[in-house]
Amino acid sequence: MTNPTSRFEGLASSPASEQATGGLIIFLNGTSSSGKSSIARELVGVLDEPCFHMPVDAFHAMRSGPEMTPDQLNAVLKRTWMGFHRAVAGMAAAGNNIVVDHVLSESWRLHDCLALFAPQAVVLVGVRCPLPELERREQARGDRPAGLAARQFDRVHAHGIYDVECDTGSSSPVECAREIKEFLRRRTTPTAFERMRSGSPARPAVGRDQASWSS
Numbered sequence: 001m002t003n004p005t006s007r008f009e010g011l012a013s014s015p016a017s018e019q020a021t022g023g024l025i026i027f028l029n030g031t032s033s034s035g036k037s038s039i040a041r042e043l044v045g046v047l048d049e050p051c052f053h054m055p056v057d058a059f060h061a062m063r064s065g066p067e068m069t070p071d072q073l074n075a076v077l078k079r080t081w082m083g084f085h086r087a088v089a090g091m092a093a094a095g096n097n098i099v100v101d102h103v104l105s106e107s108w109r110l111h112d113c114l115a116l117f118a119p120q121a122v123v124l125v126g127v128r129c130p131l132p133e134l135e136r137r138e139q140a141r142g143d144r145p146a147g148l149a150a151r152q153f154d155r156v157h158a159h160g161i162y163d164v165e166c167d168t169g170s171s172s173p174v175e176c177a178r179e180i181k182e183f184l185r186r187r188t189t190p191t192a193f194e195r196m197r198s199g200s201p202a203r204p205a206v207g208r209d210q211a212s213w214s215s
Contacts, residue, residue: 022121023097025088026051026180027113029104030127031152032144033137035168035176036101039127042177043099047184051097059084081109089116105152110159110196119193125180126157126165133169161192 026043028036037055044051059080068076092098104110113122129137134149164183166176190198 021095022118023092023095024184025092025117025122026097026099026125026184027117027122028099028101028125028127029156029162030101030129030168031105031134031149031156032103033134033141033149034127034129035173036127038173039166039168039176039180040099040101042173043180046177046181047097049097051099052091053099053101054084054088054091055101056081056084056103057101059087082112085109085112085116092117092121103152103156104159105155107158114193114197117193119197120189120191122191122193123180123184123187124161124163124192126162127176128157128165128167128169130169159196161196163187163192 028040030036037057040053040055044053060077063076063080088098088100102109102113131150131153134153138144138146138149164180164187166179168176171179
């Protein structure tokens, strides 16, 4: 009789050259309606290597919709975010390059990502947009609660450290994607994630002066 496990023999001892090396995580952070997803779609089209766009909205869209109390919904939303972070970490650990669009409006989300992601492999991108333009976009799209961007506006960038920033109020998604691609050619260390992990003072990101990181 054939050993059912025989087809798996040798996998554990695969040469190191066959093992996956970690991929790059391009982490776009900004408020709702700031243009993160539009930038991400353009970015995956201009990058030189294969890349996956992993938007958190796609994970929320997978969830079924039974009625829940506010407390139940909050718990489900937090589990969704946590699962999303771990999916991104797993894809990157397998050697895939990832473009993430995210909303760091709660501090625990950033701390969870800091604990999970290889900090040297993360390019943290601040996606900025003036509040009046955010409010105009929010009203025009009609699929977001009124005032959501305004509530997130100060909290999303509160950590104050980025590797590179772009402003969708003055630049198109294509222009922002090109700026990010150009930054990737000359990015330096330590990265924003490395500095936050170590508690080091911030240095100005490309495109904007930054405040210092504090926990």
